[in-house]
Amino acid sequence: xxxxxxxxxxxFRGRGCGFVLAVSLIFLSGCAAQKSATHSLAPHTEQSAxxxxxxxxxxxxxxxxxxxxxxxxxxxxxxxxxxxxxxxxYDPWEPLNTKFFEFNRQLDRWVLKPVAKGYNVVVPNFVQxxxxxxxxxxxxxxxxxxxxxxxxxxxxxxxxxxxxxxxTVGIGGFFDVAQRFNLTTPEEDTGQTLGFYGVNPxxxxxxxxxxxxxxxDLVGYGGDIALNPIYWLILPTMHNIESIPTVVDIEERAxxxxxxxxxxxxxxxxxxxxxxxxxQGVEESTLDLYAAVRNAYLQKRAKAVRE
Numbered sequence: 163x164x165x166x167x168x169x170x171x172x173x174f175r176g177r178g179c180g181f182v183l184a185v186s187l188i189f190l191s192g193c194a195a196q197k198s199a200t201h202s203l204a205p206h207t208e209q210s211a212x213x214x215x216x217x218x219x220x221x222x223x224x225x226x227x228x229x230x231x232x233x234x235x236x237x238x239x240x241x242x243x244x245x246x247x248x249x250x251x252y253d254p255w256e257p258l259n260t261k262f263f264e265f266n267r268q269l270d271r272w273v274l275k276p277v278a279k280g281y282n283v284v285v286p287n288f289v290q291x292x293x294x295x296x297x298x299x300x301x302x303x304x305x306x307x308x309x310x311x312x313x314x315x316x317x318x319x320x321x322x323x324x325x326x327x328x329x330t331v332g333i334g335g336f337f338d339v340a341q342r343f344n345l346t347t348p349e350e351d352t353g354q355t356l357g358f359y360g361v362n363p364x365x366x367x368x369x370x371x372x373x374x375x376x377x378x379d380l381v382g383y384g385g386d387i388a389l390n391p392i393y394w395l396i397l398p399t400m401h402n403i404e405s406i407p408t409v410v411d412i413e414e415r416a417x418x419x420x421x422x423x424x425x426x427x428x429x430x431x432x433x434x435x436x437x438x439x440x441x442q443g444v445e446e447s448t449l450d451l452y453a454a455v456r457n458a459y460l461q462k463r464a465k466a467v468r469e
Contacts, residue, residue, distance in 0.1 A: 249460050252365055259368040263452050266373060270434075278434035290432050292336040297429045299328050299335025304389040308350035312358045320347040348469050352389065353382025357467035366456055374459040
């Protein structure tokens with residue numbers, strides 16, 4: 163199995179017809195979350211963005227499950243870990259969610275995965291890990307601020323230290339040098355911050371081209387975008403809001419759209435390539451893959467909020 167030490171998964175909006183098209187292409191090329199949260203078309207997430215397709219909705223690895231460990235009426239969950247407590251899987255829109263789930267699976271099967279396989283042949287593994295590190299490093303601001311919002315000042319300090327070390331010694335974040343100094347901390351995003359202050363997750367959602375979310379985490383995904391200065395200082399995501407400053411001239415929007423879409427596409431293909439073998443065989447061994455992915459995502463997000 164391909165290793166991805168230091169790799170981070172991976173999580174664009176606006177107004178106007180041109181921007182709608184751009185966002186659509188960004189989503190198509192994408193998440194992660196979120197996700198982080200998360201949140202990546204194949205887990206942010208890493209909401210963010212989030213690998214984004216169902217198969218990548220969780221970083222859980224399939225455990226060894228004995229025949230006697232499951233009741234006859236209980237579907238095998240390849241993502242579950244022993245001892246995990248059950249959670250409330252509020253999924254009132256399941257009929258629609260299952261359709262979006264299948265759409266994402268087929269898109270990954272016929273588009274993203276073949277592209278990632280070709281990319282994997284051309285780009286060495288250490289370069290793929292480095293590229294993933296660069297994208298992760300660029301999203302330090304939302305993680306830093308959400309640590310502050312939750313009163314986790316030690317985590318905020320670690321995020322600041324990681325960014326400083328990796329941006330300088332790590333050559334723009336390509337090398338995760340900070341990890342060698344044990345500068346690691348759980349990722350924090352806006353969805354987790356909302357949960358920290360008691361906001362309920364709300365209904366489970368399977369978003370086309372993005373993947374699994376809850377209503378709370380989807381709002382948080384937008385919050386993470388708003389908190390990242392890259393999107394409003396350099397990229398054109400929020401340039402329609404006159405009060406937000408920008409270092410890019412309004413006339414250069416076409417170029418910045420192309421850059422942002424290309425960067426997002428590269429990130430998603432890169433992360434999918436790093437995860438090509440991660441869920442091999444899971445689909446064949448799971449009676450209800452949709453339910454397994456839903457459970458894995460909700461467990462992961464509940465744990466992230468508790469931490």
